[in-house]
Amino acid sequence: DVKVTQSSRYLVKRTGEKVFLECVQDMDHENMFWYRQDPGLGLRLIYFSYDVKMKEKGDIPEGYSVSREKKERFSLILESASTNQTSMYLCASSSHGTGSNEQYFGPGTRLTVT
Amino acid sequence: SQQGEEDPQALSIQEGENATMNCSYKTSINNLQWYRQNSGRGLVHLILIRSNEREKHSGRLRVTLDTSKKSSSLLITASRAADTASYFCATEAAAQKLVFGQGTRLTINP
Secondary structure (H helix, E strand, C coil): CCCEEECCCEEEECCCCCEEEEEEECCCCCEEEEEEEECCCEEEEEEEECCCCCCEECCCCCCEEEEEEECCEEEEEECCCCHHHCEEEEEEEECCCCCCCCCEECCCEEEEEC | CCCCEEECCEEEEECCCCEEEEEECCCCCCEEEEEEECCCCCEEEEEEEECCCCEEEECCEEEEEECCCCEEEEEECCCCHHHCEEEEEEEECCCCCCEECCCEEEEEEC
16 A cells, blocks of 8 residues: 655644654655645645655745655755744655656645744 | 636535536646545545546546546535545646646535
């Protein structure tokens, strides 16, 4: 059974803290993604990675960075957390194959920045 | 960039009825996918339809795609309480990337 896991379900941080969100997949997928989900805005892509050590900006990369040192792990970093980064963060992975690139999602991390 | 727009934003029906959700998009696509999200959880892939397909079935799900109108619909037949969830369409325009709509919140009343 395929699995994407995220390090925390709920996280509370203070403004200005550095925050690490970890995502691990066990499907040997090449692609990994970080989204944030906010009411009325749907899912918005923050960053994605096609391979180890590769990263591409998504639609809303400002205030975030990522790291992919190993194929199975993709980390999202909030360098200095702000209250407008309070959100649900979803990690996903998919394979490179054409026509079969459905994404597999983790359970999400609900981050609150106070 | 928001590609998919879903309609309605919320839908409430009785158990056993059929539920139809619609998705419109703006640019040419490789495929369109539908996902389900139970409250506070991650998304689960339901079905994928390629741009050269017009209709696809999976169990109680039926998806149609009209590329001339840039629209898709998801039909859930004989709805059950467990179908209560949010449903999202997602389009693949650029390789490997998906753009999600805002979702339809479906409530099935017993």
